[in-house]
Amino acid sequence: MSKALEIKIGKLKLQNPVMSASGTFGCGEEINNFFDINKLGAIITKTITMEKRQGNPSARVVETASGMINSIGLEGPGIRNFLKGKKDFLKKLKTHVIVSISATSVEDFKIMTELLDEQSYIKAIELNLSCPNVSHGKTLSKYKLIAQDPKATEKIIKIAKKYTKKTLIAKLSPNVTDITEIAKAAENAGADAISAINTLTAMAVNVEKRRPVLGNIFGGLSGPAIKPVALKMVYDISKKVKVPIIAIGGIISAEDALEFILCGASAVQVGTATFVDPFTGENIVNDLEKYCEEKKIENISSLIGALVV
Ligand SMILES: Cc1cc2nc3c(=O)[nH]c(=O)nc-3n(C[C@H](O)[C@H](O)[C@H](O)COP(=O)(O)O)c2cc1C
Numbered sequence: 659m660s661k662a663l664e665i666k667i668g669k670l671k672l673q674n675p676v677m678s679a680s681g682t683f684g685c686g687e688e689i690n691n692f693f694d695i696n697k698l699g700a701i702i703t704k705t706i707t708m709e710k711r712q713g714n715p716s717a718r719v720v721e722t723a724s725g726m727i728n729s730i731g732l733e734g735p736g737i738r739n740f741l742k743g744k745k746d747f748l749k750k751l752k753t754h755v756i757v758s759i760s761a762t763s764v765e766d767f768k769i770m771t772e773l774l775d776e777q778s779y780i781k782a783i784e785l786n787l788s789c790p791n792v793s794h795g796k797t798l799s800k801y802k803l804i805a806q807d808p809k810a811t812e813k814i815i816k817i818a819k820k821y822t823k824k825t826l827i828a829k830l831s832p833n834v835t836d837i838t839e840i841a842k843a844a845e846n847a848g849a850d851a852i853s854a855i856n857t858l859t860a861m862a863v864n865v866e867k868r869r870p871v872l873g874n875i876f877g878g879l880s881g882p883a884i885k886p887v888a889l890k891m892v893y894d895i896s897k898k899v900k901v902p903i904i905a906i907g908g909i910i911s912a913e914d915a916l917e918f919i920l921c922g923a924s925a926v927q928v929g930t931a932t933f934v935d936p937f938t939g940e941n942i943v944n945d946l947e948k949y950c951e952e953k954k955i956e957n958i959s960s961l962i963g964a965l966v967v
Contacts, residue, residue, distance in 0.1 A: 675946075716873050855892075
């Protein structure tokens with residue numbers, strides 16, 4: 659692979675700026691059997707919580723115009739079972755492993771960060787402060803989510819920072835009045851990078867049954883439908899913070915990735931597109947490489963924020 663796609667996020671040097679988005683990619687043997695995960699710049703695991711979680715009642719996903727709504731609700735085995743079950747596989751990977759975590763107490767954030775810090779094969783932690791399908795609880799945030807409250811965002815990042823030297827990424831919510839205020843709080847607290855955006859709160863209705871489609875009534879909208887919203891948020895954040903931004907939201911092609919990079923992103927994550935074509939991430943890497951070759955771009959980082967307005 660050429661060096662044209664190499665980028666830096668915090669302490670991490672990535673072979674390319676394309677990552678899998680949390681919750682949309684298996685991160686296990688099952689996917690590695692037909693897809694070479696090591697082609698990606700990094701993989702981000704499904705968000706892990708302290709204890710096992712069942713998630714929300716079904717139905718938990720529904721297709722919508724140019725996207726989907728999910729209300730999975732952070733189903734997962736809990737951090738200790740996750741580490742036991744996935745360690746052997748994740749350790750073998752050559753690409754960077756980033757683990758996503760969420761919690762409903764300061765204590766759990768602290769314990770989980772410490773546990774991950776002990777694992778040398780885990781290169782960074784993404785703090786999911788923004789899942790619309792859970793509540794972080796009133797003790798942590800003034801609102802439903804940590805990423806809706808700048809003070810709570812700052813507090814949790816400072817705690818995590820205290821317990822790990824690994825690169826810390828704060829994943830933000832679009833469900834706010836001003837995402838740049840939260841991004842600034844994250845940067846001030848020591849976040850090494852910002853991921854934006856998580857899903858937008860949404861719902862779908864079944865007219866025949868006169869009922870919501872999702873068991874949880876509400877969910878989070880993702881896919882191409884949210885790309886223009888995400889682009890604007892990434893652009894706005896890039897004007898307010900210096901740390902790298904990892905863009906997420908409806909990315910299905912190298913052109914989408916380049917749009918985000920021009921708007922100030924250093925890297926991108928691919929989520930919903932993976933459900934349509936599991937090879938999307940790899941295709942984007944190949945197409946970005948071709949683009950740099952054709953345009954004689956020595957390193958893709960020269961395009962970060964290069965939008966002419
Ligand atoms: C089925 C599904 C599950 C998701 N689970 C998580 C999760 O566990 N943690 C998280 O931070 N984001 C989660 N997300 C949000 C994605 O990581 C991403 O931020 C969002 O879908 C927007 O990107 P996209 O339009 O490329 O999908 C999930 C999204 C989907 C569609």
